[in-house]
Amino acid sequence: MRKGICVIDDDEIYQKIIRKLIARAExxxxxxxxxxxxxxxxxLRNPETSLPDVILLDINMPGxxxxxxxxxxxxxxxxxxxxxxIYIVTSSIAYSDxxxxxxxSGLAGFLSKPIKVDQLIEIGKAVK
Known part of the structure; x- marks a missing residue:
């Protein structure tokens, strides 16, 4: 089974880092x-697009x-x-968040930035 991951984050630097970490996690x-x-x-709402196995989602984004x-x-x-x-990924989390x-309650978890390769490997292995 091909495992897929989706990263949604407005931080360009984080995007560059997480791309490399995902590649290293293999x-x-x-x-x-x-x-x-x-x-x-x-x-993701497009009927021709399938949901990824994992979404790493930033909370605070513009728009x-x-x-x-x-x-x-x-x-x-x-x-x-x-x-x-779906994992919430953020550098800091307010009490309201x-x-x-x-x-x-269905969220898979909460991850603090920076994410480590070991965490991505664990997440990947846990995917059905």
Whole structure:
């Protein structure tokens, strides 16, 4: 089975780093990257696009934040959390975001930046 990962984060430097880390982890055969959540949402809602096995999602982004992205994607995929492991990835998390996490019990987890290769390997191995 080809494992796929999607990274949604507006930080260009983080995007460059995570690309290299995903390549080093050697557990994902497909990787797609988005700077804007709205672009990712548009692509993932396309019937010809399949959901990735894993989404690494930043919370704080301009335009559409991570929470809005999840809510809108769930409308297209009611069983989203059964089809895709979504990890919230951020450099710092406010108390309000910690509280918001409780509203999304289906999230696969929370990861603090910077992510390490070992974490990506674990995530890749945990994918069905």
């Amino acid at each position: 557990v994902f055969e497909r990787a797609v990257f988005y700077m804007r959540a709205s672009d990712a949402l548009e692509d 559409m934040d991570g929470w809005q992205f999840i809510e809108l994607l769930q409308k297209s995929y009611p069983s989203l959390f059964n089809e895709c492991a 910690k509280e918001k996490l409780k509203e999304f």
